[in-house]
Amino acid sequence: MNEEDLKLLRSKIDEIDNQLLDLIIKRTSVVDKIGILKKNNSEVVDKDREKNVIKRLLKLHNGKFSKDSIVRIWREIFHTSANIQLQKNNLLNPKRGIDSIQLYTGGTSKAPGIKNIIKLSSNESPFGPSKKAIEAFTDCSSNLSRYPELTADSLQHLIGKKHNLNQDQIICGTGSDEILILTILTFCSPGDEVIHAKHGFEMYPIITKYAGAESVIAEEIDYKIDINSVVDKISDSTKVICIANPNNPTGTYLNNDELRILLKRIPENIVVVIDTAYAEFADASDYDKSFALAEEFSNVIITRTFSKAYSLAGLRLGWGYGSKVLIDMIKKIRPPFNVTSGSIAAGIAALQDDDHLKKVVNHNSKIKEWFIEELNNLGFKAYKTQANFVFVIIPETNNQNAKKINEYLLSQGIAVRYLSTYGLNNAIRITLGTKDHLNKTLLLLEKFKKNNE
Numbered sequence: 001m002n003e004e005d006l007k008l009l010r011s012k013i014d015e016i017d018n019q020l021l022d023l024i025i026k027r028t029s030v031v032d033k034i035g036i037l038k039k040n041n042s043e044v045v046d047k048d049r050e051k052n053v054i055k056r057l058l059k060l061h062n063g064k065f066s067k068d069s070i071v072r073i074w075r076e077i078f079h080t081s082a083n084i085q086l087q088k089n090n091l092l093n094p095k096r097g098i099d100s101i102q103l104y105t106g107g108t109s110k111a112p113g114i115k116n117i118i119k120l121s122s123n124e125s126p127f128g129p130s131k132k133a134i135e136a137f138t139d140c141s142s143n144l145s146r147y148p149e150l151t152a153d154s155l156q157h158l159i160g161k162k163h164n165l166n167q168d169q170i171i172c173g174t175g176s177d178e179i180l181i182l183t184i185l186t187f188c189s190p191g192d193e194v195i196h197a198k199h200g201f202e203m204y205p206i207i208t209k210y211a212g213a214e215s216v217i218a219e220e221i222d223y224k225i226d227i228n229s230v231v232d233k234i235s236d237s238t239k240v241i242c243i244a245n246p247n248n249p250t251g252t253y254l255n256n257d258e259l260r261i262l263l264k265r266i267p268e269n270i271v272v273v274i275d276t277a278y279a280e281f282a283d284a285s286d287y288d289k290s291f292a293l294a295e296e297f298s299n300v301i302i303t304r305t306f307s308k309a310y311s312l313a314g315l316r317l318g319w320g321y322g323s324k325v326l327i328d329m330i331k332k333i334r335p336p337f338n339v340t341s342g343s344i345a346a347g348i349a350a351l352q353d354d355d356h357l358k359k360v361v362n363h364n365s366k367i368k369e370w371f372i373e374e375l376n377n378l379g380f381k382a383y384k385t386q387a388n389f390v391f392v393i394i395p396e397t398n399n400q401n402a403k404k405i406n407e408y409l410l411s412q413g414i415a416v417r418y419l420s421t422y423g424l425n426n427a428i429r430i431t432l433g434t435k436d437h438l439n440k441t442l443l444l445l446e447k448f449k450k451n452n453e
Contacts, residue, residue: 028081031081032084034085035085035086045082050075050078054070054074058071067237071192071235071237072189072190072191072192072237073191074191075096075190075191079190097190097208097209097213098209101209104203104206105421106122107121107123108121108410108415108417109415111410111413111415117413117414118414118415118433118441119415120414120415120441121415121417122417123248123278123308123387123389123429123431124307124313125308125310125311125360126363126434126437127356127359127360129310129350130310130311130350130357132350132352132353132356133312133346133347133349133356134346136345136346137346137349140341140345147337148337148339148344149337149344150336151331151336152172152338153167155172155319155344155347155348156170156171156319159351163291166324168327169324169327170321171319171321171330171334172318172338173317173319173334174316174317174343175317176275176304176305176307176320177203177318179330180203180242182330182333182334183240183271183273183320184208184211184213185210185211185333186329186330187239187240187329188213189211189212189213189239190211190212190213191212191213191214191237192211192213192238193216193238193239194208194211194239194242195216195218195234195241196208196216196217196218197225197243197244198218199220199250200243200244202249204242213240214237216233216235217233218230222252223247223250223252224247224250224253224254225252225254227265230243231265234266234270238270239271240273241266242273243273243274244275245274245276245279246281248278249391249417249422251385251387251391252386252391253287255284255286255288256286257286259274259293260293263293263296263297263300266299268297268298271301272297272299272301274294274300275303276289276302276304277305277307277308277318278386278387280308280309281308281309281361281364281365281386281388282386282387283386294322294323298323299323300322301322301326301330302321303319303320304319304321305319306347309357309360309388310350310357311360312343312346312350315342315346317339364388367435367438368390368432371390371430371438372384375392375442378442379449380394380395380445381393381394381395388431389429389430390432392427394426397452399453400449401426402418402419402424402425403420403425404448404452405445406428409441409448412444414437414440416429416431417429417431
């Protein structure tokens, strides 16, 4: 190494850095003047202008600096400029995107004046957990003063054994949500992009903002994610793609061929999360319940949960499977002892109770076609489902809409999920509970329609 040449080049870099700083200061003074001209603070953040500026700069860029870095830098400049215009310099400022997070609301579980509400709003099991899981959880109470296993190794071992997977390629978390969070935090920097469906799981855009990243919306065809739209939305800034399969809240899914076609069109440096929280309920012949795609594609992670079919929603337990190189990266930011002793014990017991799982899944398969047909007979648009819920479009009339139906059912002691937070003001989602509970729901819907014709 020639020290003199190196010193000379570094001095040139210093000179350029000084010029950059001077330009940033000049830009800031102009931004400040723009802020004074804007009367309404809500108009300060102009996402369309940000998009157009970045697009223009990328066309001009012909250097070796990566395009995704260019995008990240300019998105940070826009974020800082907005703070200047809003005069936030001396206030506590969260990182990019946090201010715009709409808090996750979840399914309603309470109604004024009603004690025993029938909860069909959160896709929980109507049968409760396995007795073996309850016993295993209870037996852990004497060890509450001790930390749990560092990495939930015993649970990972049994998951691997049950599904014929390599234990080293499994990661367990506090619900599959934590696996999603860890994945996005591992691969996304502020200003990067995450692609997900327009009506995908509500947590995807929220988790994206945890990393300061940007949501890019893939379009749908009849509420099913359009694989061509996913591919069209990919850019140099795309780092993660999230696909719920089956999808929550619509119950639609991509079959094995569609998924494989999509994955072959996605660059290998983009991580694809296939969120299969409802996989145990899927009974379509072309739905792939295996983990073959994670074996075939090194950039794929498939997530599962114990909340739904295994009836352990209260314990928040989930896991993911992917290539060793992918999982090893994510494990670097996993907190120690992130899964509790009781959750590990209950998860192991639940995995070993095949009879309970069959009971839950068989009930779902038997009841869903009947319930969908009855809803359609009432004049609603109920979609076929591969999950434990039914997505229902409510035709709007002068006296009927999804909001009114949701409020009426709640007043009668039945909680369903009104999907306004998904941007679906004309839709509700109904968990497939017991037949008695679903019959009561149908009777109330019929009564509502008669009273509002």
